[in-house]
Amino acid sequence: MRNRHAVTVLTVLLLVMSLSACGSVTATPVSQAPAPGPVDAKLFKIQPLAILRSVPGGAACVEGTLGGSSSSTGGNGTFHALSDFTCQRVGNDREVYFAFADAYAAALRTAGATVSGGWSSSGDATQPMEQGWDVVGNTRAGAARLIAENGVGTLRLFISLDLRAP
Numbered sequence: 001m002r003n004r005h006a007v008t009v010l011t012v013l014l015l016v017m018s019l020s021a022c023g024s025v026t027a028t029p030v031s032q033a034p035a036p037g038p039v040d041a042k043l044f045k046i047q048p049l050a051i052l053r054s055v056p057g058g059a060a061c062v063e064g065t066l067g068g069s070s071s072s073t074g075g076n077g078t079f080h081a082l083s084d085f086t087c088q089r090v091g092n093d094r095e096v097y098f099a100f101a102d103a104y105a106a107a108l109r110t111a112g113a114t115v116s117g118g119w120s121s122s123g124d125a126t127q128p129m130e131q132g133w134d135v136v137g138n139t140r141a142g143a144a145r146l147i148a149e150n151g152v153g154t155l156r157l158f159i160s161l162d163l164r165a166p
Helices: 002-021 038-044 048-053 095-110
Strands: 068-071 079-088 114-121 129-136 141-151 154-164
Touching: 038 079, 038 154, 048 079, 048 095, 095 114, 095 129, 095 141, 095 154
Parallel strands: none
Antiparallel strands: 068 079, 079 154, 114 129, 129 141, 141 154
8 A cells, every 4th residue: 555655646746747847837937026226225235333433422332243134136125134233331321322313214314215103112221222214215115123222331222124125
């Protein structure tokens, strides 16, 4: 019985292989995402570290281990960028976070993106903070998010930009 089952499976596999060789079995074409537009390309090139270093208090911040991005301009057309930074702070000072948030949102707008839906949450100086924006380019849309984590004498920042083709 076992050999008969193996022969049946092998026969079906050979039949499928021979039909595909004859062109009778075809693959379904994969739809491609639209090519990125000029605004999308500018969004892909935004450098969070350069923006951070341009704001008051940001020059002393150092890049962490998450820096980088991955993208696919074909196939599903996604773009993901994630960076982290550690900034020294005196006492409960978190001004670098607010300055960076404003400068990053401005960089998104300068790239030509529509930036809306700004939301944020923060508590006292010991609690994490976050801010986010909806971002729309030419052919890509998604969200940017900034998160801050308080440490003893430090403020750790995480910034992400996630875009996808519709």
